Amino acid sequence: MEGAELAGKILSTWLTLVLGFILLPSVFGVSLGISEIYMKILVKTLEWATIRIEKGAPKESTLKNSASVGIIQRDESPMEKGLSGLRGRDFELSDVFYFSKKGLEAIVEDEVTQRFSSEELVSWNLLTRTNVNFHYISLRLTMVWVLGVIVRYCVLLPLRVTLAFIGISLLVIGTTLVGQLPDSSLKNWLSELVHLTCCRICVRALSGTIHYHNKQHRPQKGGICVANHTSPIDVLILTTDGCYAMVGQVHGGLMGIIQRAMVKACPHVWFERSEMKDRHLVTKRLKEHIADKKKLPILIFPEGTCINNTSVMMFKKGSFEIGGTIHPVAIKYNPQFGDAFWNSSKYNMVSYLLRMMTSWAIVCDVWYMPPMTREDGEDAVQFANRVKSAIATQGGLTELPWDGGLKRAKVKDTFKEEQQKNYSKMIAGNGSLN
Amino acid sequence: MIAPSSRPPLSPAHLPGPLGRVSGARPAASPPTPFPPAVSQASLVRLHHRFQALDRNKKGYLSRMDLQQIGALAVNPLGDRIIESFFPNGSQRVDFPGFVRVLAHFRPVEDEDTDQDPKKPEPLNSRRNKLHYAFQLYDLDRDGKISRHEMLQVLRLMVGVQVTEEQLENIADRTVQEADEDGDGAVSFLEFTKSLEKMDVEQKMSIRILK
Numbered sequence: 076m077e078g079a080e081l082a083g084k085i086l087s088t089w090l091t092l093v094l095g096f097i098l099l100p101s102v103f104g105v106s107l108g109i110s111e112i113y114m115k116i117l118v119k120t121l122e123w124a125t126i127r128i129e130k131g132a133p134k135e136s137t138l139k140n141s142a143s144v145g146i147i148q149r150d151e152s153p154m155e156k157g158l159s160g161l162r163g164r165d166f167e168l169s170d171v172f173y174f175s176k177k178g179l180e181a182i183v184e185d186e187v188t189q190r191f192s193s194e195e196l197v198s199w200n201l202l203t204r205t206n207v208n209f210h211y212i213s214l215r216l217t218m219v220w221v222l223g224v225i226v227r228y229c230v231l232l233p234l235r236v237t238l239a240f241i242g243i244s245l246l247v248i249g250t251t252l253v254g255q256l257p258d259s260s261l262k263n264w265l266s267e268l269v270h271l272t273c274c275r276i277c278v279r280a281l282s283g284t285i286h287y288h289n290k291q292h293r294p295q296k297g298g299i300c301v302a303n304h305t306s307p308i309d310v311l312i313l314t315t316d317g318c319y320a321m322v323g324q325v326h327g328g329l330m331g332i333i334q335r336a337m338v339k340a341c342p343h344v345w346f347e348r349s350e351m352k353d354r355h356l357v358t359k360r361l362k363e364h365i366a367d368k369k370k371l372p373i374l375i376f377p378e379g380t381c382i383n384n385t386s387v388m389m390f391k392k393g394s395f396e397i398g399g400t401i402h403p404v405a406i407k408y409n410p411q412f413g414d415a416f417w418n419s420s421k422y423n424m425v426s427y428l429l430r431m432m433t434s435w436a437i438v439c440d441v442w443y444m445p446p447m448t449r450e451d452g453e454d455a456v457q458f459a460n461r462v463k464s465a466i467a468t469q470g471g472l473t474e475l476p477w478d479g480g481l482k483r484a485k486v487k488d489t490f491k492e493e494q495q496k497n498y499s500k501m502i503a504g505n506g507s508l509n
Numbered sequence: 510m511i512a513p514s515s516r517p518p519l520s521p522a523h524l525p526g527p528l529g530r531v532s533g534a535r536p537a538a539s540p541p542t543p544f545p546p547a548v549s550q551a552s553l554v555r556l557h558h559r560f561q562a563l564d565r566n567k568k569g570y571l572s573r574m575d576l577q578q579i580g581a582l583a584v585n586p587l588g589d590r591i592i593e594s595f596f597p598n599g600s601q602r603v604d605f606p607g608f609v610r611v612l613a614h615f616r617p618v619e620d621e622d623t624d625q626d627p628k629k630p631e632p633l634n635s636r637r638n639k640l641h642y643a644f645q646l647y648d649l650d651r652d653g654k655i656s657r658h659e660m661l662q663v664l665r666l667m668v669g670v671q672v673t674e675e676q677l678e679n680i681a682d683r684t685v686q687e688a689d690e691d692g693d694g695a696v697s698f699l700e701f702t703k704s705l706e707k708m709d710v711e712q713k714m715s716i717r718i719l720k
Contacts, residue, residue: 172713178591181581499671
């Protein structure tokens with residue numbers, strides 16, 4: 076029985092430690108500084124690793140210092156210049172050169188498809204999963220890598236899984252309990268407390284280090300919060316600093332349980348799958364929600380799908396037709412410590428979460444931006460683009476006009492017609508044919 | 510592209526990982542190199558990554574639909590013809606060597622290529638082969654001639670519904686007449702080459718890979 080006693084003692088010490096150092100401070104929103112120390116050590120280690128790699132790299136392959144520059148040399152001249160630079164020219168056999176070159180360039184590298192896979196790192200961060208281009212350098216580096224694997228899988232992973240488990244259970248139990256109370260300001264305060272605590276625990280479950288900027292612009296009640304979308308963790312990151320009403324589809328399984336529990340404590344907007352198709356219904360419900368100034372701000376991701384955090388794609392205009400004040404938020408992850416992008420075609424939710432929990436940390440910056448409203452004479456699409464530009468500029472992301480839906484569907488024919496129109500104007504529009 | 514180095518061309522499967530072996534990030538199927546190196550080794554790795562990224566269902570080959578998913582290609586007026594060029598002889602799939610074979614046409618011409626061993630087959634990125642690729646885009650039935658009818662069809666592809674039939678016929682007639690020398694009403698490859706002899710084909714049909 077000694078073995079069982081020992082195991083029991085270890086478990087209880089472990090749990091007490093976890094409780095004391097992580098859970099309690101989460102309730103009060105206080106940090107004990109453990110994660111800061113961890114981050115400092117991590118940064119030093121990665122810097123050391125980078126220097127070793129640079130020293131060890133063979134002379135021919137010098138480190139490319141901008142992973143975001145394309146892999147092919149592009150000549151971005153517009154169609155007119157690229158074709159032959161003469162105005163009012165007619166069709167030439169050589170036109171095919173320009174188009175075939177542009178076409179093949181797109182096949183080798185296009186700005187959209189690359190956004191649906193993880194960003195490549197400039198220098199290796201000691202994770203096997205990002206080791207795409209890097210060669211064996213030295214024994215010491217390999218030893219550090221092995222040490223990293225041990226630390227991540229044997230020390231951090233169990234801790235994080237425990238925390239995640241505790242966090243989610245607390246959320247479900249807490250919100251159900253709070254939901255029993257009658258509607259009052261006490262209930263709201265308690266539900267906020269429960270939400271915030273559980274989110275903080277979950278963020279610590281990912282070793283998340285989040286910097287919030289411009290907290291004075293935090294979204295207010297009765298507004299709509301709009302942000303760029305990289306992964307489901309975005310929600311966690313935002314709700315750690317404030318409470319939002321979420322919008323989304325009702326899921327089954329664990330997500331469904333969480334959703335049903337949460338809606339008891341404070342009014343989120345969950346739609347059945349069939350209701351999602353009816354845009355008027357969706358808009359109506361959202362309008363009702365923001366009309367009630369006591370309700371929490373809605374959180375929406377207008378891109379509609381996860382992008383890899385190097386760019387911002389087209390914002391769907393639906394969220395911008397509801398009216399009300401838009402509070403843009405820009406979220407930028409630091410890929411050096413862990414890749415937060417969810418490639419849903421490659422990983423399902425569970426393997427994604429496992430990958431998150433075996434990364435070094437999730438480090439990100441959140442910028443709250445001043446509220447925006449639709450101006451007179453501006454339609455929803457232009458407004459959406461304006462907000463998108465603001466978010467892209469703030470977060471240092473590139474802006475793309477393409478639809479994130481290209482992940483799964485083909486491009487609309489209207490875009491092709493535009494190109495055809497341009498070309499037709501050149502070869503036939505001037506009317507000087509023989 | 511990085512100039513072909515003097516190292517023997519390694520297949521990327523031999524790239525060492527941190528333990529001296531290939532790590533988990535290795536491509537699932539190492540790209541075979543059965544033909545003489547038409548692209549440099551580093552570019553081959555890049556293209557293989559790209560091939561895998563485009564192959565959405567991990568089939569090991571690309572279908573027309575995979576290529577049509579590329580937004581910038583789908584809006585290109587010649588997009589359909591370019592996609593067709595990957596599927597010669599009526600096949601429905603293009604594997605990685607086939608993929609590289611087409612892309613190799615666009616490799617920039619390096620100086621070293623000019624002193625070629627005359628016994629070796631002409632490299633895919635020679636001027637003649639680049640022109641042949643362009644010729645193919647017009648030659649719909651691959652009979653070695655661009656007839657007036659084929660020219661009309663390709664033009665129609667490029668302009669959609671924006672130009673009237675009459676205007677298009679005029680353009681097609683003029684183009685074929687200008688290039689046609691032996692008066693057979695069609696443009697052969699020789700005539701095509703001759704009409705473009707002043708064009709800097711090497712520069713216009715080259716894509717330089719930076720990494």
